[in-house]
Amino acid sequence: MHTPRRSTGLVAVILLTVSILAGCASSGSDGADATSASTTTRAGAGRTLKVPADYATIQDAVDAARPGDLVLVPAGTYNEAVNVTTDRIVIRGEDRNKVVLDGKFGYENGIRVLGAKGVAIENMTARNYTSNGFFWTGVDGYRGSYLTAYNNGDYGIYSFDSVNGVFEHSYGSGSPDAGFYVGGCNPCNVLIDDVVAEYNGLGYSGTNSGGNLIIANSTFRHNRAGIVPNTGSYEKCYPERDNTIVGNLVYANNYDSGPAIDNARLAQENGILVAGGWDNKILRNRIDDHHLTGIALVPFPETDATDVEPAKAAATCADQPRPPADLKVPDTVLWSARHNRVEGNVITRSGLADLGAFDQDASHDNCFVDNDFTSSQPAKIETLLPCEGTGTGSFDDQPLEVMKLINRETPPSGDYKTQPKPPAQKNMPNALGAKAVPAGAPPDFDVDAVKVPTLPTS
Amino acid sequence: MSHDGSERNQRRVSGLAAVLAVTVALTAGCSGASSSTATGGPTSAPLDTTIPLDTLAPPTVVDAAATTVLAIDNDFEPKHLRIAAGTTVEFKNIGHNKHNIVPNDPQAAGFAVGEDDFPTGSSYSFTFTRPGTYAYYCTLHATPTAGSMRGVITVTK
Numbered sequence: 011m012h013t014p015r016r017s018t019g020l021v022a023v024i025l026l027t028v029s030i031l032a033g034c035a036s037s038g039s040d041g042a043d044a045t046s047a048s049t050t051t052r053a054g055a056g057r058t059l060k061v062p063a064d065y066a067t068i069q070d071a072v073d074a075a076r077p078g079d080l081v082l083v084p085a086g087t088y089n090e091a092v093n094v095t096t097d098r099i100v101i102r103g104e105d106r107n108k109v110v111l112d113g114k115f116g117y118e119n120g121i122r123v124l125g126a127k128g129v130a131i132e133n134m135t136a137r138n139y140t141s142n143g144f145f146w147t148g149v150d151g152y153r154g155s156y157l158t159a160y161n162n163g164d165y166g167i168y169s170f171d172s173v174n175g176v177f178e179h180s181y182g183s184g185s186p187d188a189g190f191y192v193g194g195c196n197p198c199n200v201l202i203d204d205v206v207a208e209y210n211g212l213g214y215s216g217t218n219s220g221g222n223l224i225i226a227n228s229t230f231r232h233n234r235a236g237i238v239p240n241t242g243s244y245e246k247c248y249p250e251r252d253n254t255i256v257g258n259l260v261y262a263n264n265y266d267s268g269p270a271i272d273n274a275r276l277a278q279e280n281g282i283l284v285a286g287g288w289d290n291k292i293l294r295n296r297i298d299d300h301h302l303t304g305i306a307l308v309p310f311p312e313t314d315a316t317d318v319e320p321a322k323a324a325a326t327c328a329d330q331p332r333p334p335a336d337l338k339v340p341d342t343v344l345w346s347a348r349h350n351r352v353e354g355n356v357i358t359r360s361g362l363a364d365l366g367a368f369d370q371d372a373s374h375d376n377c378f379v380d381n382d383f384t385s386s387q388p389a390k391i392e393t394l395l396p397c398e399g400t401g402t403g404s405f406d407d408q409p410l411e412v413m414k415l416i417n418r419e420t421p422p423s424g425d426y427k428t429q430p431k432p433p434a435q436k437n438m439p440n441a442l443g444a445k446a447v448p449a450g451a452p453p454d455f456d457v458d459a460v461k462v463p464t465l466p467t468s
Numbered sequence: 469m470s471h472d473g474s475e476r477n478q479r480r481v482s483g484l485a486a487v488l489a490v491t492v493a494l495t496a497g498c499s500g501a502s503s504s505t506a507t508g509g510p511t512s513a514p515l516d517t518t519i520p521l522d523t524l525a526p527p528t529v530v531d532a533a534a535t536t537v538l539a540i541d542n543d544f545e546p547k548h549l550r551i552a553a554g555t556t557v558e559f560k561n562i563g564h565n566k567h568n569i570v571p572n573d574p575q576a577a578g579f580a581v582g583e584d585d586f587p588t589g590s591s592y593s594f595t596f597t598r599p600g601t602y603a604y605y606c607t608l609h610a611t612p613t614a615g616s617m618r619g620v621i622t623v624t625k
Contacts, residue, residue, distance in 0.1 A: 095614050124611055
């Protein structure tokens with residue numbers, strides 16, 4: 011039971027605000043091994059603003075930047091919490107593994123982009139923040155490339171209420187919520203490509219996000235659970251819908267001693283778990299070694315919900331109506347998984363079932379086809395829930411033992427502050443010379459060209 | 469500056485914790501939720517200049533002694549509330565993320581709650597006794613001028 015302490019709470023707020031301002035305005039750095047020249051140069055359409063040669067801190071350089079500029083950061087450890095509110099700037103580290111923003115478990119976010127369009131962050135590391143490593147919110151156009159985020163208190167790399175984004179060639183570990191998260195957008199127009207998430211509560215989580223949201227060619231391993239699109243009325247834009255999850259390597263997400271929010275504990279030991287999502291396509295992923303399921307479509311039960319499941323999703327997030335003030339909401343609202351397509355995946359070594367669906371009947375319109383699997387709940391799932399024609403069989407024939415997913419004791423969260431330090435990650439090519447390109451809409455992505463990946467040999 | 473933000477009526481309430489409900493047949497795990505109440509306002513109305521009111525959605529007008537603003541992930545609902553002086557607003561955190569409430573104008577004395585005192589499932593109440601425009605935000609997800617998690621309460625005479 012929480013005991014309210016208003017006076018200390020106010021002090022905390024004041025201290026928090028002071029610390030944020032201090033972090034933004036006067037953070038220190040030890041970038042002594044900087045290799046940059048000490049002049050501000052012009053390259054292409056924008057300038058190059060160098061830290062610390064021209065600006066003492068990253069925040070100082072960001073504040074001085076104009077649209078089209080590049081903020082170039084040399085090797086060093088930067089104890090900063092950077093806020094970005096200028097459109098179309100690029101913030102780049104010269105060395106992904108040696109440019110380290112360190113929150114020292116006191117600052118909230120490594121770099122937070124608020125409402126600024128087209129901001130790209132490249133080739134650096136953020137660790138030890140109480141909230142997030144890299145965070146975009148309320149933006150149109152964003153990109154995170156060659157980023158490493160580890161041991162941050164909420165998310166590693168995170169976008170919210172933002173559209174037209176790319177996360178690529180990046181790594182997120184040691185976060186109790188998710189290594190990668192996209193939330194509160196539809197249509198999102200987001201591509202997550204070639205990322206690695208491990209030792210998180212959830213490798214990927216996305217609440218109420220979708221609409222051309224593609225998660226591809228990435229690795230999710232050693233999390234409590236791998237990829238978990240989910241629905242809830244505690245964020246806008248419900249239900250989650252229209253994700254394409256294709257060509258990912260999802261294995262050994264049984265890290266039961268890792269950091270985890272409650273939902274991660276609920277979802278743990280599953281590879282891909284669609285919790286109350288609609289219209290998702292799960293295609294040609296390689297999934298191996300999960301104590302419960304490889305891929306499962308399950309309802310998400312929400313207590314204290316503010317709305318009930320709609321008969322039809324709004325066309326866009328902006329079109330979503332507010333629930334009427336007199337709406338009677340049940341104590342628990344069950345968000346169903348509907349209209350999801352599971353096709354062409356290869357699933358092995360699942361403790362409960364390689365494929366699972368918790369459906370009361372076929373009206374939820376989920377379907378399974380051309381998967382390579384050994385076990386399913388319910389039995390003969392591709393016959394019961396085919397993608398063409400009418401299914402035959404019974405949901406009562408070995409139904410998904412959903413209680414084993416939910417009604418179980420799970421280990422409490424581990425400490426995000428002490429999770430494994432990642433090995434060095436691949437640098438951005440030509441970080442010193444590459445042209446600064448602000449973020450725009452994600453590139454066209456050929457889903458059909460993505461094949462099932464192979465498992466690592468070790 | 470003075471204010472009458474004395475704490476009153478702090479109480480504990482039980483409630484369902486954030487998530488972790490279960491299936492239809494299962495009960496959610498119960499854990500602590502809290503509620504605290506304060507009252508007050510600045511001697512002069514803090515007229516916020518960082519959120520142009522004409523850019524906000526039309527206000528939700530409440531003609532009652534008490535009303536509720538939800539802190540969801542990551543926004544306030546309703547974002548723009550219009551109430552009469554003396555109305556108590558209960559801010560209820562139903563999100564899964566951490567949230568706090570900080571007024572843009574530091575002279576809005578007494579109107580604030582830190583994230584440690586505003587966990588998921590808890591409430592914080594404030595009685596707005598003085599007319600004015602109270603802009604506020606969550607420092608974790610916004611600044612006074614940017615980000616989704618900002619709100620405004622217009623208090624009329």
